[in-house]
Amino acid sequence: MGHDWLSLWSYLYGPLAIFLVGLYGLLTQKNLIKMAISINIMDFGVNLFIISLGYVPSGEAPIYTEAVRRYLPSFTDPLPQALVLTAIVISVAVTAFVLALIIKIHGRYGTTDLTKLGEMEL
Amino acid sequence: MIMQNPVLLIAVPLLLAFLIPVLSSFFKGAVRFIPVLAGGFNVIAAALLIPQASGSLTVTEIGGWASAYGISLLFSSQMGYVILAVNLTALLAIFYYTLNERDLGSPLAYPIAFTLALSGVNGMIMTGDLFNLFVFMEMTAIAGYIIASHKEGYLGTFRFVVLSSVGSVLFLMATAALYNATGFLNMTLAGKSLDTLAAPFISIISVLFIMALSSEAELLPLNGWVPRVYKDSSGTGSVFFASVFSGAALFAVIKVMLMVFGSRYAYVHQGLLVLGLVTLAAGEAAAFKQTNIKKMVAFSSIAQSGLIIAAVAAAMSSGVLHNGLFSAALFQLINNILAKALVLLGIAMLGQATLQEIGGAGTKKKWLGVLISVGVLSLIGMPGFAGFWSKFFLIRELVGSGMLVFILVFLLAALFEVYYYLRFLQALFLGKSTAPVSSPKPSWVTFILLFVLAALIILIGFAPDYMIQAVSGFNPGGVL
Numbered sequence: 001m002g003h004d005w006l007s008l009w010s011y012l013y014g015p016l017a018i019f020l021v022g023l024y025g026l027l028t029q030k031n032l033i034k035m036a037i038s039i040n041i042m043d044f045g046v047n048l049f050i051i052s053l054g055y056v057p058s059g060e061a062p063i064y065t066e067a068v069r070r071y072l073p074s075f076t077d078p079l080p081q082a083l084v085l086t087a088i089v090i091s092v093a094v095t096a097f098v099l100a101l102i103i104k105i106h107g108r109y110g111t112t113d114l115t116k117l118g119e120m121e122l
Numbered sequence: 123m124i125m126q127n128p129v130l131l132i133a134v135p136l137l138l139a140f141l142i143p144v145l146s147s148f149f150k151g152a153v154r155f156i157p158v159l160a161g162g163f164n165v166i167a168a169a170l171l172i173p174q175a176s177g178s179l180t181v182t183e184i185g186g187w188a189s190a191y192g193i194s195l196l197f198s199s200q201m202g203y204v205i206l207a208v209n210l211t212a213l214l215a216i217f218y219y220t221l222n223e224r225d226l227g228s229p230l231a232y233p234i235a236f237t238l239a240l241s242g243v244n245g246m247i248m249t250g251d252l253f254n255l256f257v258f259m260e261m262t263a264i265a266g267y268i269i270a271s272h273k274e275g276y277l278g279t280f281r282f283v284v285l286s287s288v289g290s291v292l293f294l295m296a297t298a299a300l301y302n303a304t305g306f307l308n309m310t311l312a313g314k315s316l317d318t319l320a321a322p323f324i325s326i327i328s329v330l331f332i333m334a335l336s337s338e339a340e341l342l343p344l345n346g347w348v349p350r351v352y353k354d355s356s357g358t359g360s361v362f363f364a365s366v367f368s369g370a371a372l373f374a375v376i377k378v379m380l381m382v383f384g385s386r387y388a389y390v391h392q393g394l395l396v397l398g399l400v401t402l403a404a405g406e407a408a409a410f411k412q413t414n415i416k417k418m419v420a421f422s423s424i425a426q427s428g429l430i431i432a433a434v435a436a437a438m439s440s441g442v443l444h445n446g447l448f449s450a451a452l453f454q455l456i457n458n459i460l461a462k463a464l465v466l467l468g469i470a471m472l473g474q475a476t477l478q479e480i481g482g483a484g485t486k487k488k489w490l491g492v493l494i495s496v497g498v499l500s501l502i503g504m505p506g507f508a509g510f511w512s513k514f515f516l517i518r519e520l521v522g523s524g525m526l527v528f529i530l531v532f533l534l535a536a537l538f539e540v541y542y543y544l545r546f547l548q549a550l551f552l553g554k555s556t557a558p559v560s561s562p563k564p565s566w567v568t569f570i571l572l573f574v575l576a577a578l579i580i581l582i583g584f585a586p587d588y589m590i591q592a593v594s595g596f597n598p599g600g601v602l
Contacts, residue, residue: 019291023288026288032280039287039288046291046294046298079307080302086253087294090257098280101283
């Protein structure tokens with residue numbers, strides 16, 4: 001949708017930078033908990049990215065009320081917001097599972113360090 | 123008639139999965155009985171849907187919303203056979219679990235996960251909406267995490283979670299970007315609006331989609347979890363990943379490529395073709411070196427995914443969908459689902475892990491040895507078995523299209539495949555076991571599961587024309 005992309009750069013490139021921070025963390029961190037946090041940072045970046053794609057300059061929240069019927073303001077796109085809501089729920093479930101998994105790994109091997117775990121298993 | 127709606131394949135297992143914890147507090151047998159019920163219902167419903175479906179895609183709009191605004195399900199007779207194969211192997215795996223593996227891990231989590239996954243894989247195959255595909259992928263993946271950790275294979279599961287999460291984040295990003303550019307989440311409508319967009323955007327989106335789906339479809343670059351998860355998971359788990367999950371994910375990749383990108387963008391298909399062939403070669407080369415049997419099958423599974431995707435990419439590369447190549451790819455997909463399930467169930471029943479341990483096991487358990495051999499011979503494409511025909515049709519169509527590099531890689535990979543699978547058969551029948559492993563005597567009911575799969579493979583081997591007719595003539599156009 002033909003917005004002025006330059007004026008929105010902080011909304012578009014900011015989230016992408018957050019995503020890259022998460023990706024960097026996932027690739028460099030050796031601690032399982034830090035890896036789980038990195039996945040969450042990536043999710044966070046992408047969710048912000050989607051929200052900003054649906055932004056309309058000076059758009060109102062997409063809720064249909066009495067005031068809306070009178071003044072007919074422009075809305076932000078509600079669909080990306082609905083998508084992000086679903087994505088957040090999924091990411092919460094995955095995070096809960098990962099943390100439970102890390103507890104199990106720690107209980108069995110006594111460490112959450114990926115290098116040590118690799119040595120133990122090979 | 124009520125069976126006519128394909129949404130039941132998704133809705134019924136979903137409902138039953140959530141009923142398991144409720145009902146099991148009143149009635150202890152519910153945990154055993156409900157997953158079998160869900161699997162059985164899906165097999166029957168899929169079998170009843172096929173004769174009613176036509177060769178071209180029909181759209182079922184969910185909740186009365188038009189395709190442009192709501193979620194729609196796609197169904198055609200060719201997809202019906204893929205769905206039937208996936209659900210049949212899932213049902214057999216559930217039976218196997220109920221008979222032999224109920225005492226591994228939590229008795230409640232696993233049946234729920236499997237029933238949810240059943241719903242998810244059918245959704246992945248049928249949905250025509252990109253975001254809906256994301257939700258079904260995540261649902262199946264989370265159920266898959268539970269299934270992968272069934273036998274305490276926690277490290278493999280962790281790797282799976284990480285790679286699959288990266289994939290899903292990329293998928294979400296690509297979906298949102300495509301929605302922003304076209305205004306549609308529906309695959310067909312978004313695909314139709316692609317022509318107005320710049321080529322760099324399309325290539326970035328296609329790379330994101332392919333990378334995102336690669337973790338679930340066992341393609342490079344995100345398939346690093348596969349060998350570890352196969353090795354550490356239970357017998358049921360390995361069948362789930364090799365046949366049910368990867369079958370559905372592969373069809374999801376095929377569907378996204380076909381519906382969104384169509385046959386219009388040569389560079390997308392060239393990229394997909396190269397990725398498929400590299401996956402094929404790398405998978406077969408890695409399988410060649412394995413001494414752990416399940417790891418060997420895992421790498422072989424990766425290679426087959428590569429082959430199928432390369433064949434689909436080749437089918438789309440000429441600008442129109444090449445019917446012969448595409449139906450050969452679908453045929454290969456179905457054969458792979460059936461044969462991998464047979465081999466992995468057989469290996470799970472033998473109980474041994476490595477080629478040394480398995481030595482001579484096939485002579486002690488003759489029937490099991492013969493049944494595993496049927497699966498293996500179909501996988502390597504021995505004449506008389508189903509796997510021969512799909513590879514034969516594929517080669518014939520490739521020669522017809524003059525794709526020499528593909529044929530070369532394919533034949534070289536097949537050579538590797540024949541070598542390591544024959545080495546496995548040699549160990550099974552002629553080897554001497556160095557470390558005998560005592561495995562429980564399987565019940566006759568378990569044998570029936572393997573007999574069903576072996577009979578199907580031999581049956582298709584005798585009537586390949588029926589099968590290739592059934593999956594040919596797929597028409598992705600004219601949906602709306």
